[in-house]
Amino acid sequence: MSTATAPPPLVEQTVARLRQDLLSNVHRPGDKLKVDHLRDVYGCSSSPLREALNRLTYEGLVVADERRGFRVAPMTVDDFSDITRLRLILDIQALEESIAVGEDEWEARAVAAFYRLQKVEERLPDGPTVLDGEWTQLHKAFHMTLLSATTSPRLLQTCSNLFDQAERYRRFSAAHRTQPRSKSGEHEAILEATIERNRAEATALLAGHITRTQQDIAALMPKLGL
Known part of the structure; x- marks a missing residue:
């Protein structure tokens, strides 16, 4: 069969x-x-x-x-600020709950998701680059795996939708970047704090990770007349 x-x-x-x-x-x-x-x-x-x-x-x-x-859908600084605002509420809540209730199998999936993403990121050059479909898929898989121990399917689905809405802005920012950004280092730090069950550090690192792209967009789009 x-x-x-x-x-x-x-x-x-x-x-x-x-x-x-x-x-x-x-x-x-x-x-x-x-x-x-x-x-x-x-x-x-x-x-x-x-x-x-x-x-x-x-x-x-x-x-x-x-x-x-x-x-x-249009892309504007105000729109991305709104997306970021919601992610800072909902992603943080989902991560806090995942840290509180996630079991060993969840930790193992998070480590595996990071490893797969890291292998792709090692092949990406510093500076301006076009983030391809493989990176996008693995990047989302890593973040959603971190949040996936939440007991609310609706919360996780909303986080997933917001992640996709933010993806266009991430790619736009990456394509115009003039200074390298060590995403792998940021992801590794978030992962380590998460599996150590350090809620305060993990959520602070995730918040900084989310906010950093918003700061890049807020500086970039006006320069381009957008």
């Missing part, structure tokens, strides 16, 4: 492909997302595309307008 895993449903595939292209700025902020055009790009009918776009609207990556259809 074959043990091959069945491919995800068409809607799930379309959501994943669209999300990746939105995070990679293939579709740029403010661009119209015309269903007729997207059918050719993604090779599927209007129905799964509309469902995918509606899901991504819920995630905050797409904006829906009854008269104008769908558009890529």
Whole structure:
């Protein structure tokens, strides 16, 4: 008997492909997302595309307008400040609870997620760089694993959605960076404090990690006239 895993449903595939292209700025902020055009790009009918776009609207990556259809969500300093504000509340809460109730298996998954991310980061150059899809996937996996011992599925899902909304800004910041940033060092410090169950240090490090990108964006976007 074959043990091959069945491919995800068409809607799930379309959501994943669209999300990746939105995070990679293939579709740029403010661009119209015309269903007729997207059918050719993604090779599927209007129905799964509309469902995918509606899901991504819920995630905050797409904006829906009854008269104008769908558009890529804009990127602004104020928007990222709002995303950051919520992450500093919700991610911190999820991490605190994970530290309090997480068991050995959770710790092992966190260490493994960090190791996989570190191996990719070792291949990235310092300075301006385009963070690719593999890095994005492993970066999110690391952060979500740290938060995954929370007992609230809704809290974890909201953290996941906010993480994706912040990803476009992270990539934008990385592509324009002129000074190197040791993300691996930041992640390792957060991990060590977390598995040592040092709640105060772990949450302070995570807050600094989240805030640092906001500071970069707040300085960068006005310089570029955005």
